[in-house]
Amino acid sequence: MGRPVDGHAPGIKGINLQRFAAAGITSDHECSTPEEVRARIACGMAVNLREGSSARTLRTLLKAVTPENAASCLFCNDDAHACDVKARGNMQKHLRIAVEEGLPAMEAVRMATINAARHYGLKEVGAVVPG
Numbered sequence: 505m506g507r508p509v510d511g512h513a514p515g516i517k518g519i520n521l522q523r524f525a526a527a528g529i530t531s532d533h534e535c536s537t538p539e540e541v542r543a544r545i546a547c548g549m550a551v552n553l554r555e556g557s558s559a560r561t562l563r564t565l566l567k568a569v570t571p572e573n574a575a576s577c578l579f580c581n582d583d584a585h586a587c588d589v590k591a592r593g594n595m596q597k598h599l600r601i602a603v604e605e606g607l608p609a610m611e612a613v614r615m616a617t618i619n620a621a622r623h624y625g626l627k628e629v630g631a632v633v634p635g
Contacts, residue, residue, distance in 0.1 A: 508624055510552070517543060525549050531623060533582050536561055538568035545576045550623045553615070555598055556583030562598060566605045574611050578620040 511532035516524055517540070524532075525547035533552035535541045536559070541551050545568075553569075555562035559582075569577050579598040581589070593600070595616045602612035620626075 508550075511549070515540075522547055531578075533580050535565055538565060541565050541568035541577070542573070545573050550576050550578060550619075552578055552580035552582070553598075554580045554582050554584075555601060556581065556588075559583050562601050563605055566602060566607060569607060569611075569615075571611075574615065575619060575622075577615050578623060579616050580620075 508530040509528050511524060511529040512534055513521075513524055513529075513532055514534040514536065516532075521543055525544075529549065531550040531552055532544055533554055535544065535551055535553075541553075544551050551565075553562055553565045562579075579595060579602075581594060581598075584594070599609075599612045599616055602615070603609050607615075
C-alpha cells in the first residue's frame with residue numbers, strides 16, 4: 505500500500521479510463537496516441553512514454569507533451585530487448601529522440617530523471633547535480 509500502481513491498459517478510454525484511475529492506477533505505459541496521453545493526464549495519472557523494441561511510439565506521444573503537463577510525463581523502457589539497448593541506447597535514446605522532436609533539453613532530462621523519481625517516490629534519486 506502507498507506505492508504507485510502501474511497500469512497496462514491499451515485503448516482504455518472514457519468512463520472505463522476514469523474507473524481505472526479511480527481504482528488507484530497511477531500511471532500507464534500503453535498509450536499509442538497523443539489523445540490517450542492527454543486523457544490519462546486529465547484523470548490524474550502519470551504517463552510513461554516508451555520507445556521499445558516493438559512499440560516505437562515516443563515520437564508520436566511527444567506531441568501531447570506541453571509545458572503545463574510535462575511533469576506528468578516520464579520515460580520508460582518497457583519492451584526493450586537487450587540487443588536494441590546495446591545498439592540504440594537506453595535513456596539516452598529517449599533523450600535524443602525528445603530533443604530531435606523539439607522538446608527542450610532540460611524538460612527531456614526532467615522526464616528521464618526527476619519526474620520518474622517523484623512518481624515512484626524515490627526520494628534519494630532523480631536529481632542532476634555536479635559530480
